[in-house]
Amino acid sequence: MKEQWNETAREWDKNMGSGDWFQRYILYPAIEERIKDKRGKKILDAGCGNGHLCRYLAARGAVVTGTDSSKEMIKACESYRTGERYVVSDITREALFSEELDWVIFNNSLQDMEHFERGIANAYAMLAEGGRMLILVKHPCFHPDSQDLGWRIRFEDGTTTDTGQGLTEISRSDKRYTGEVFRTDRYFEKSGHTRVWFGHATTSYSRTLEEYFGAIFESGFILTGVYEPRPLPEGEREKPDLYRLLLRIPNYIVLEAVKGKKYECK
Numbered sequence: 001m002k003e004q005w006n007e008t009a010r011e012w013d014k015n016m017g018s019g020d021w022f023q024r025y026i027l028y029p030a031i032e033e034r035i036k037d038k039r040g041k042k043i044l045d046a047g048c049g050n051g052h053l054c055r056y057l058a059a060r061g062a063v064v065t066g067t068d069s070s071k072e073m074i075k076a077c078e079s080y081r082t083g084e085r086y087v088v089s090d091i092t093r094e095a096l097f098s099e100e101l102d103w104v105i106f107n108n109s110l111q112d113m114e115h116f117e118r119g120i121a122n123a124y125a126m127l128a129e130g131g132r133m134l135i136l137v138k139h140p141c142f143h144p145d146s147q148d149l150g151w152r153i154r155f156e157d158g159t160t161t162d163t164g165q166g167l168t169e170i171s172r173s174d175k176r177y178t179g180e181v182f183r184t185d186r187y188f189e190k191s192g193h194t195r196v197w198f199g200h201a202t203t204s205y206s207r208t209l210e211e212y213f214g215a216i217f218e219s220g221f222i223l224t225g226v227y228e229p230r231p232l233p234e235g236e237r238e239k240p241d242l243y244r245l246l247l248r249i250p251n252y253i254v255l256e257a258v259k260g261k262k263y264e265c266k
Contacts (some may be wrong), residue, residue, distance in 0.1 A: 004202045009072035011199060013050040013079075021171060021242065022251070025235030027107060027136050028056060030227065030254050034134055038062040041102040044126060046091040046119060047109025051077030054084045067091060095122040102128065106135045108252070111143065111204050114192065117215040124219040127259040133221060135212070135255040138166070138204075139228065142249055144184045145193040145206040151245065152180045165195050165204065167251065171242050179245045212255065221257035228253055 005012075019028060031053075035041065039061035045054050048066030050073060058064045068074055069090040077086040089096055092115045104123035110116050123133045144150050147164035154160050156176040162183075163170050170177070188208060195204040216223055228250040236243040 005068070005070035006072040008202060009050070009070055009076055012073070013076040016050050016052055018055065019052045020168075021235060021239055022108075022167075023052065025231045025238075025243075026229050026246070026252060028053075029232055030136060030229040030252070031057075031105070031107070031134065033227075034132075034225070034254070034256055035103060042100065043103045043105060044097070044101050044123075046104055046106050046123065047112065048077065048086070048107075049073055049109070051080060051084065051086060053105070053107050054086070055080060055082050058082065058084045065096070067096065091122050092116070092118040095125040097126040099126070099128050101126050102131050104131075104133045106133075106137065108136055108138070110135055110137050111207070112202065114203075114205065116205070116207070116212075117218070120215045120221075121219045124221060124259055129259055131259050132224075133216075133257045133259070135216075135257075136252055137212070137255070139250050139253045140207055140209050140212065141187070142182065142184060142251065143206050145186060145189070145191045149183045149185060151182050153177050154180050165193065167242065167245070171239060177241050179248065182249050209253075216255065216257050220259070222260050223255065223257050225256035226253065227256075 038057055041062045043057055043062045043064050045064060045066045048054055048068050051066050054064045054066040065085045065087065066077055067087050067089040071088045074086045074088050087096060092113050104126060110119060113119050127133065144165060148162055150163035150165065152160060152162055153170055154177060192203050192205050194201050229252055231243050231246050
């Protein structure tokens with residue numbers, strides 16, 4: 001998996017920069033709603049990619065550490081020279097801290113981790129009591145495992161395409177389009193599937209809500225919030241067709257959980 005992301009890192013950084021449309025108009029605002037006062041907060045960004053969220057949080061006063069299993073992604077983070085701490089580390093394999101963080105954030109990264117439940121357990125180990133975990137992930141109900149599913153898109157010239165597992169490619173289209181219907185299937189089938197980012201293949205995993213909730217409870221967390229964020233109205237001016245799609249069906253789900261005293265999960 002890390003080798004896939006090493007090969008993808010350069011193009012990912014080039015296209016993601018300081019946050020793409022989805023980050024700026026859906027995910028960052030969702031994080032703002034949950035973490036209103038960031039000053040002095042110790043935050044870990046797990047699976048940080050090129051560090052765009054780390055830079056965003058640090059600029060607002062947080063003490064941020066970004067981790068990623070890809071050394072090339074970490075090199076991209078460090079190339080910005082903005083002062084955050086970055087470490088090549090896989091949260092599904094190790095916990096860098098011991099009961100001292102205020103927040104652990106999985107920003108659109110957990111669906112790319114094969115052993116995601118270990119990542120959640122290590123997040124619990126790194127948080128201080130009362131610390132919180134925030135998972136922002138592709139919505140399990142609308143994260144199909146095949147390219148022939150997802151949105152059926154009709155362009156203004158009458159041609160059609162299917163979006164498959166994600167909307168990145170259609171979001172970059174210069175053509176106007178509408179969404180005819182969203183199709184999904186095989187929800188209960190656990191699967192790892194190929195996802196292409198900017199010409200490079202990576203592996204992503206389709207999971208159920210039950211699996212995510214189960215891993216959260218099994219690790220000892222108390223679930224405190226479930227949210228289905230919509231894009232900010234400001235996003236319509238930049239990408240009107242994408243904006244209208246995402247007012248119909250959510251692309252992400254946000255799960256917030258707090259670390260309390262560990263209890264037996266039944």
